[in-house]
Amino acid sequence: MRNIFNYVERSSPIHRLTGATKLICLLLWSFAAMTSYDTRLLAALTILSVPLFAVSRIRYSDVSFMLGFTLVFMVLNNVLVFAFAPQHGVSIYGTCHVLADLGGRWLITKEQLFYHFNLVLKYLSTIPIVLLFVCTTQPSEFAASLNRIGVKYTVAYSVALALRYIPDIQREYHEISQAQQARGIEMSKKQRLSKRLRSASAILIPLILSSMDRIEIISNAMELRGFGKHKKRSWYMARPFRAADFLSMAFCALLLAAALLLNYLNGGRFWNPFI
Amino acid sequence: MKKSPIVTVVAIGIGAALFFVLARFVAIPSPVPNTNISIQYGLLAFMAALFGPVAGLLIGLIGHALADFSFGWGIWWSWVIASAVFGGLMGIAARKLRLEEGEFSKKDLVGFLIAVVIAHAAAWFVIAPVLDIVIYAEPANKVFVQGLFAGVSNIVTSGIIGSLLCAAYAAAKPKKGSLKEEE
Numbered sequence: 001m002r003n004i005f006n007y008v009e010r011s012s013p014i015h016r017l018t019g020a021t022k023l024i025c026l027l028l029w030s031f032a033a034m035t036s037y038d039t040r041l042l043a044a045l046t047i048l049s050v051p052l053f054a055v056s057r058i059r060y061s062d063v064s065f066m067l068g069f070t071l072v073f074m075v076l077n078n079v080l081v082f083a084f085a086p087q088h089g090v091s092i093y094g095t096c097h098v099l100a101d102l103g104g105r106w107l108i109t110k111e112q113l114f115y116h117f118n119l120v121l122k123y124l125s126t127i128p129i130v131l132l133f134v135c136t137t138q139p140s141e142f143a144a145s146l147n148r149i150g151v152k153y154t155v156a157y158s159v160a161l162a163l164r165y166i167p168d169i170q171r172e173y174h175e176i177s178q179a180q181q182a183r184g185i186e187m188s189k190k191q192r193l194s195k196r197l198r199s200a201s202a203i204l205i206p207l208i209l210s211s212m213d214r215i216e217i218i219s220n221a222m223e224l225r226g227f228g229k230h231k232k233r234s235w236y237m238a239r240p241f242r243a244a245d246f247l248s249m250a251f252c253a254l255l256l257a258a259a260l261l262l263n264y265l266n267g268g269r270f271w272n273p274f275i
Numbered sequence: 276m277k278k279s280p281i282v283t284v285v286a287i288g289i290g291a292a293l294f295f296v297l298a299r300f301v302a303i304p305s306p307v308p309n310t311n312i313s314i315q316y317g318l319l320a321f322m323a324a325l326f327g328p329v330a331g332l333l334i335g336l337i338g339h340a341l342a343d344f345s346f347g348w349g350i351w352w353s354w355v356i357a358s359a360v361f362g363g364l365m366g367i368a369a370r371k372l373r374l375e376e377g378e379f380s381k382k383d384l385v386g387f388l389i390a391v392v393i394a395h396a397a398a399w400f401v402i403a404p405v406l407d408i409v410i411y412a413e414p415a416n417k418v419f420v421q422g423l424f425a426g427v428s429n430i431v432t433s434g435i436i437g438s439l440l441c442a443a444y445a446a447a448k449p450k451k452g453s454l455k456e457e458e
Contacts, residue, residue, distance in 0.1 A: 005345055034352070034410055069346050080421070085414030092412070122411070134344055154284045159337055161288025162295065166341075169289075169296045193312075197432060200301070200314050201439040208318070208440055209447060211289050219285040228281055269412065 005163075006066065008135045013244065014056040015136050019145035019237070021245040026133045028252035032259040033125045038271040039114075041262055042121040045255070049128035058135045066131060074123050078116055089115035095274040111274060118270075139163045144235035153233050161218070172210065177203050283326060287333045290322045294338025299345060316429045317436025319358070320365050320391055324441060325374050328366030335362030353406030357398040361429075364394035372441070377453075379445035384438055391434050399426030 009015075014022075033045055081088065089111035090096045097110035137145075143160035147153045181187075185199040222228075263269055297315035315338070323331025335358035343351055368390035372383055403425070404418040 037412060066346065081414060081417055084417035084420065088414040119411075130344070154280070155287070155333060158284050158287035158291065158333060159341075161285060162291035162337055162341065165289055165292040166295055169292050170300060173296055173300065194435075197312070197314075197435050198439075200312075201317075201436050201443075204297075204314070204318065204436065204440060205443045207293070208321070209444065211293055212444070215282065215285045215289050218289070219279070219282045222285065223279065223281050228284070 005139055006062070006134055007138055008058060008062050010057050012055060012057045012136070014052070014132065016244070017136075017248060018148075018239045018241060018245055019137050019141035020148035021145075021241065021249055022133055022137050023142065023145045024149060024249050025252040026129060028249075028256045029129050030126050032252075032256040033122060035256075035269065036259040036262055037118055037122070037269040038259070038262045038266060039118055039121065039273075040271060041259055042118065042125045045125035046121060046128070049125070049132070052132060053128065056132055056136055058132065062135060063131045066134075067127075070123070070127055074120065078119060081119065082112070082116070086112060088112065092270055093272050093274045097274070114273070138237070141237040141239075144237040147233075147235060148238065154228065157227075165214075169207070169211065173203070173207055176206050283330050286322065286326045286330050287337065290318075290326070290330065290334035291337040291341065293318055293322075294334055295341050295345075298338065298342040312432050313429060314432055314436050316358075316361065316395070316433040317440060319362050320369075320387075320394075320433045320437035321440040321444070323362045323365035324369035324372050324387065324390075324437075325444070326366070327370065328363045331362030331364075331366035332359050333362075335359040353403050353410055356406060357403035360402050361394050361398035364397055365390055368394060373451075374441055374445050375448065376451035377445050377448035378450065379441050384442075387438055387441060388434050391437060392430055395426050395430045395433065399423075399429060 029045070033042065036042065086106055087109070090109055092115060093111040095111060098107055099110060099113070100108040102108065140160065140163065143156050143163060146159055147156035180199070180203050185202050187196055187199050191199070262271070266272070294315045297318055298313065301314060319331065319335055319338070322334055336355060339355045339358040343355060369387055372379070372387065399422045400419075404415070404422040407413050407418040407421075408415055
């Protein structure tokens with residue numbers, strides 16, 4: 001479990017917040033970063049996440065692996081944006097300051113660079129908070145907190161089941177895959193694409209059929225214990241809110257309010273320094 | 276067959292776990308460098324056909340969101356929602372199938388494939404790019420080309436894998452009316 005979602009067990013003020021609080025804060029924070037393209041707000045969010053990391057006592061080595069993935073994704077996305085729309089910044093900001101001409105439509109403009117800067121900031125302002133959430137929230141508490149914020153408990157229970165069975169299914173997939181490989185099934189680059197897909201299903205079919213049995217066993221067990229009889233249920237991992245919980249939720253609500261206010265003041269999602 | 280709501284809850288949980296495992300750990304290299312074939316949509320199509328639109332929608336939503344979480348780049352909402360839409364549409368379009376009763380004829384196969392094409396087209400040619408523009412303000416031609424690639428490769432893989440899964444599952448079930456009461 002731990003190696004998948006990277007939950008790091010440590011004692012810190014952020015770990016002590018309830019799962020529901022952290023989930024609400026994550027949602028408010030990411031909506032703030034999502035709705036606004038205001039450079040000042042995005043930069044503030046990015047800088048703000050640095051002390052939060054310090055408080056949570058999460059070390060760089062805990063998250064470096066996940067950061068690597070993200071950086072590749074970010075660079076790739078920026079390259080793609082530039083390749084497809086080198087004039088996107090100009091059309092957003094309405095002015096055109098040319099810095100260099102690479103021939104054809106490949107103009108490098110101040111506006112385009114500024115847009116890319118914003119795009120990068122958008123990643124940098126949301127990724128740390130997601131990492132923080134993943135590292136400080138225990139998966140079972142996450143499922144309980146979904147119910148707390150108003151998700152129907154049957155759906156929250158589905159999430160709990162998914163988290164519970166991911167390691168089992170992963171192990172089973174691995175076993176089936178090795179058994180099939182021992183029988184000569186090949187999924188690497190050496191095979192033709194259609195063959196590869198065929199071999200994938202040679203692993204998938206036993207996996208799915210056994211999962212169907214699993215679904216039957218689990219739902220029978222739950223039915224026998226009277227799951228779904230009442231409108232509410234209690235959660236082992238649920239904890240009551242404390243002062244720190246209310247404070248952090250209020251703070252994140254302010255961030256979202258700031259984002260909406262800036263959108264209103266800027267007359268759009270972008271903050272335009274060129275006019 | 277009428278399914279009990281508990282079966283749907285469990286199917287969503289296990290389905291999302293399967294979706295997660297396939298998305299996260301199963302990498303089949305594709306001809307385009309640095310991209311992998313996402314076989315999880317074949318699974319999603321099959322699960323949606325078997326357990327209905329609600330299950331399809333939530334498996335797509337939960338499975339994709341969990342996978343995004345574990346990669347650590349935050350949740351890319353536009354694509355998560357597109358996965359959920361695909362699952363939901365697939366469940367609606369394939370509700371006539373009777374896999375539970377061991378039936379998957381040629382006609383059913385054609386219906387299933389048409390459903391896959393329509394649901395993927397709606398999810399990746401429309402929903403994902405439009406949300407990318409609305410949420411992330413990315414350039415239109417880039418997101419539509421991305422959606423086109425994702426959609427076409429998803430149609431191919433889920434068409435092949437989904438129908439293989441349906442056929443295998445139906446074959447493993449006893450046919451309705453295959454047993455007769457003794458006179």
